[in-house]
Amino acid sequence: MTGIGQPETEGNGRGYLAERGWRSWAFTLDHKRVGAMYLWTTIFFFLVGGVFALLLRLELLSPQAKYFGNHAYNVFFTLHGSMMIFLFIIPAIPSGLGNFFIPLQLGARDVAFPRLNIASYWVFAAGFLVVIGSLVAPMDTGWTFYTPYSAKSAAAVTTLSLGIFLLGMSSILTGLNFIVTIHKLRAPGMTWHRMPLFLWSMYATSIIQVIATPVVGVTFLLLAAERVFGVGFFDPSKGGDPVLFQHFFWFYSHPVVYVMILPAMGIVSEVIPVFSRKPIFGYKAIAYSSMAIALGGFLVWGHHMFTSGMSPLANAIFSLMTFFVAVPTAVKVFNWTATLYRGSITFEAPMLYALTFIFLFIVGGLTGPFLGALATNVQLHDTYFVVAHFHYTMMGGTVMGFFAGLHYWFPKMTGRMLNEKVARAAWALIFVGFNVTFFTMFIVGVRGMPRRYAEYLPKFQLENVISTAGSAVLALGILVMCWNLLQGLRKGAPASANPWRALSLEWRAASPPATENFDEVPVVTEWPYGYGTPKA
Amino acid sequence: MAHGTGNPRRTGIAVFVALLLLTAVTVLVSYVDLGLWNVVVALLIASAKASLVALFFMHLKGESRLVWGFALFPIVFLSLILIGTLADTMLR
Ligand code: HEM
Ligand SMILES: [Cu+2]
Numbered sequence: 054m055t056g057i058g059q060p061e062t063e064g065n066g067r068g069y070l071a072e073r074g075w076r077s078w079a080f081t082l083d084h085k086r087v088g089a090m091y092l093w094t095t096i097f098f099f100l101v102g103g104v105f106a107l108l109l110r111l112e113l114l115s116p117q118a119k120y121f122g123n124h125a126y127n128v129f130f131t132l133h134g135s136m137m138i139f140l141f142i143i144p145a146i147p148s149g150l151g152n153f154f155i156p157l158q159l160g161a162r163d164v165a166f167p168r169l170n171i172a173s174y175w176v177f178a179a180g181f182l183v184v185i186g187s188l189v190a191p192m193d194t195g196w197t198f199y200t201p202y203s204a205k206s207a208a209a210v211t212t213l214s215l216g217i218f219l220l221g222m223s224s225i226l227t228g229l230n231f232i233v234t235i236h237k238l239r240a241p242g243m244t245w246h247r248m249p250l251f252l253w254s255m256y257a258t259s260i261i262q263v264i265a266t267p268v269v270g271v272t273f274l275l276l277a278a279e280r281v282f283g284v285g286f287f288d289p290s291k292g293g294d295p296v297l298f299q300h301f302f303w304f305y306s307h308p309v310v311y312v313m314i315l316p317a318m319g320i321v322s323e324v325i326p327v328f329s330r331k332p333i334f335g336y337k338a339i340a341y342s343s344m345a346i347a348l349g350g351f352l353v354w355g356h357h358m359f360t361s362g363m364s365p366l367a368n369a370i371f372s373l374m375t376f377f378v379a380v381p382t383a384v385k386v387f388n389w390t391a392t393l394y395r396g397s398i399t400f401e402a403p404m405l406y407a408l409t410f411i412f413l414f415i416v417g418g419l420t421g422p423f424l425g426a427l428a429t430n431v432q433l434h435d436t437y438f439v440v441a442h443f444h445y446t447m448m449g450g451t452v453m454g455f456f457a458g459l460h461y462w463f464p465k466m467t468g469r470m471l472n473e474k475v476a477r478a479a480w481a482l483i484f485v486g487f488n489v490t491f492f493t494m495f496i497v498g499v500r501g502m503p504r505r506y507a508e509y510l511p512k513f514q515l516e517n518v519i520s521t522a523g524s525a526v527l528a529l530g531i532l533v534m535c536w537n538l539l540q541g542l543r544k545g546a547p548a549s550a551n552p553w554r555a556l557s558l559e560w561r562a563a564s565p566p567a568t569e570n571f572d573e574v575p576v577v578t579e580w581p582y583g584y585g586t587p588k589a
Numbered sequence: 590m591a592h593g594t595g596n597p598r599r600t601g602i603a604v605f606v607a608l609l610l611l612t613a614v615t616v617l618v619s620y621v622d623l624g625l626w627n628v629v630v631a632l633l634i635a636s637a638k639a640s641l642v643a644l645f646f647m648h649l650k651g652e653s654r655l656v657w658g659f660a661l662f663p664i665v666f667l668s669l670i671l672i673g674t675l676a677d678t679m680l681r
Contacts, residue, residue: 236655264666300674351669355677364680367673 068468082167087174088153089466095149098140098181100535105133107528110490110521116514118507126507127193134196135213139220140181142451143309146316147262148173148227149230150458153253153466155231157528157559157566158249160575162241165233173226180219187212191561195505197306200287200298204279214273221266228262231255240558242577248263249557249581250333253340254319257347261308265351269305272298273435296361304355311350313447314414315343317454318385321407324457325389327555328404329396332582335388338370338442342381349378359430371515375425382418386411398583401553406457409484413449417442421448435505438498444491456483459538464552468565469545475537482530489523557581604645611638 069085078086108129112120119289121129152170156163164170187209194203194210203210235256238247276298278284286292287298326333333339355363355371363371389411398404420442423429433439463471493516502513509517551560558581562570615634623630644650649660 264663268670294678296677297674300670300677304670304673355673362681363677366680367677370676404654 068136068563069568070468070565071568072199081171084152084156084164084167084170085566085568085584087170088149088151090174090179091144091152091352092149094177094181095141095145096535098136099145100531101435102133102141103531105129105136107524109133110524112507113509113517116509116511116517121507121509124193127195127505130193130505131192131195135184135217137447138196138309139217139468140184142313142447143224144177144220144227146320146451146455146458147231147255147258147312148177148224148501150283150320150455150462151258151316152227152424153232154559155234155252155255156238157465157570158252158557159235159238159563160243160558160571160577161234161238162571164230164573165237166230169226169230173223173230176219176226177223180216180223183216183219184213185346187216197302198276198298199302200271200276200279200295203276211277214276218270218273218578225266228259228266231259232263235259236402240575246337247577247580250322250336250339250342250343251316251319251557254315254322254343257343258312258315261312261347261350265305265308265312268301269309272301272305275301286561289330296363299358299361300354303357304351307337307354307357308347308350310443310446311346313451313538314454315346317410317451317458318343319453320458320461321389321410322385323555323557324403324407324461325392326584327461327553328401328581329393329398329425330584331392332398332584333388334391334394335384336580336582338384339388342384345381346378349374349381352380353425356425356430358436359427372425372427372430376422379418379422379425386418387417400477402471402473403457403461403553405480406453406460409480410429410450410453410457413445413453413487417445417447417449420445427461433498435503436498437494437502437504440504441491441494441498444494448491456480456534461553462559463538463541464548465559465562465564465566467542467545467549468563469541470548470552471541471545472537475533475540479530479534479537482526484530484535486523486525486527486530490520490527491523493520493523555581556583600645604641605640608638 069083081087093386105351108121109126112118112126112129114120152164189212190207190209192206192208192210192213194206194208198210198214235248235252275284275286279286279288279293283291285293287293287295289295322333322339352374353371355367356375359368359372402407420438423431424439424442460476461473463469497513497516500513502509548564550562550564552564553560558571558575558577559566561575615631618630618634619627621627637672643660649657652660
């Protein structure tokens with residue numbers, strides 16, 4: 054194995070970016086280009102979804118529905134939620150960074166099915182076009198589409214669910230591709246236990262995508278059949294059951310929270326050892342806990358329905374399972390912390406975001422068991438406590454992991470370095486803004502403020518004003534970060550092949566990598582975490 | 590990959606005929622009132638047909654253990670969603 058700083062491939066300037074013209078992108082078979090297209094698209098929808106969030110926060114400055122009114126507020130939170138979940142957070146890391154880095158980390162030249170890969174992007178594009186089309190009669194059901202309201206609402210529910218059906222299909226294609234790629238295209242010598250942990254987490258993620266996504270696809274078809282043909286799947290007057298919709302929806306949507314979080318955990322497992330110059334602690338525990346999370350995640354969907362009138366037995370089982378599924382998550386946190394212990398830690402932007410992930414995710418994760426306990430759930434369900442919980446996990450967790458990955462891999466993807474000072478300033482704004490915005494939600498939630506209303510009791514106003522102020526800081530931080538990324542892309546200093554002195558295979562390709570990734574397929578002789586040894 | 594032995598064409602036709610016969614049985618049984626068992630019988634026949642399709646038309650028969658694993662694995666999840674929803678609806 055070559056030591057660090059000696060790439061096997063020398064850069065040829067623009068690498069995979071050399072070819073120009075829209076055709077070279079639209080019909081590309083290069084996983085790196087597909088990944089880049091996903092990144093641009095998902096970040097775009099992240100910003101659009103963010104604008105809706107700011108509008109929500111604006112309305113909540115006043116206890117009355119003063120600025121937009123009730124209906125517009127409902128539309129805004131539906132669009133915010135649906136875009137953030139289906140157009141940003143689910144595809145961003147797997148289809149964006151995953152597409153780019155799975156083959157590189159495997160030492161492969163591409164994914165197993167390059168044509169399926171670009172097809173998945175275009176199915177995704179069809180999906181978001183249909184989602185945009187649904188704006189003719191914007192949805193107001195919330196991202197959860199609960200019946201009976203969604204079966205009756207005059208809004209374009211059928212159109213939006215068709216759009217999400219397509220997005221789900223693209224997600225399945227990507228997952229399938231990754232499973233086969235990881236089974237079949239590992240470089241010579243790369244055994245399962247020599248794989249970077251990002252690959253383990255992406256493998257677990259892909260399994261969930263392939264198994265859970267069809268369920269939500271079918272559910273939306275049933276909903277469409279009910280709306281269009283009047284079939285009574287969920288309507289009690291026709292022999293249906295509205296709670297059945299919730300079962301189907303959460304059978305997908307709980308596992309999908311792990312589609313969001315597992316890839317971010319994978320990134321954190323890569324970044325922490327590099328920036329503490331220590332071998333990852335508990336490699337196998339982290340790898341297997343990803344698999345345990347993927348499978349265990351299928352046993353707990355009922356914890357979203359404790360107050361929906363489920364049978365007491367089902368309530369008890371789902372509550373018990375919820376406590377179990379928190380265990381493998383905690384295993385990972387302990388292992389990252391142990392990796393940090395006595396490491397030579399440096400605080401570059403990727404590391405700042407990775408540490409933020411750990412910190413915020415602990416808050417988000419630990420509030421999960423409060424919601425999973427039957428007695429406290431009755432109190433907290435559908436309050437701002439839940440909103441705070443899932444923003445700490447999804448934004449504090451997944452989005453921070455995504456930002457860590459963006460900053461960590463930016464030199465590899467673009468061949469340029471980011472301005473570290475600006476990156477840290479943006480991080481500080483994001484960190485402060487995030488906590489001010491969302492911690493207040495725990496407080497008003499416990500005090501009983503319900504979610505999804507434009508109006509609220511005047512006694513909650515102070516906290517809401519603080520939260521809105523925080524969201525302005527958060528938005529500013531994200532703008533600074535985006536500006537920095539664009540500046541880096543345009544005129545960042547040229548990056549060497551391995552600026553972070555990391556050991557996984559993607560750093561042996563040039564920055565940016567050539568179309569075929571490696572001149573010669575690398576041969577792997579050891580695991581990628583030998584930091585702190587003479588070699589690295 | 591090996592795709593079984595024997596004449597593939599003959600096997601194909603035999604499976605096709607078996608599928609037709611099973612379809613006929615499904616239709617016939619639906620005229621007999623077995624109470625709840627009608628559903629059970631219909632599902633059993635349907636599973637038999639699905640297995641035939643997977644084994645022969647989709648060549649599962651000659652596939653590796655890995656492919657078998659991936660083919661059978663989702664059945665666990667199907668039973669999960671059934672058990673989970675039934676634990677609610679039947680005991681509500
Ligand atoms: C430590 C593990 C976790 C536990 C025990 C847990 C538990 C729960 C429970 C019981 C609820 C239902 C609350 C209610 O509506 O009454 C809930 C809601 C939610 N959780 Fe978690 N959670 C965990 C981790 C996560 C992660 C990692 C994510 C996403 C990355 C996440 C995302 C969500 C979302 C989106 C909702 C609310 C969905 C909605 O109603 O709109 N959770 N969680
Ligand atoms: Cu859940």
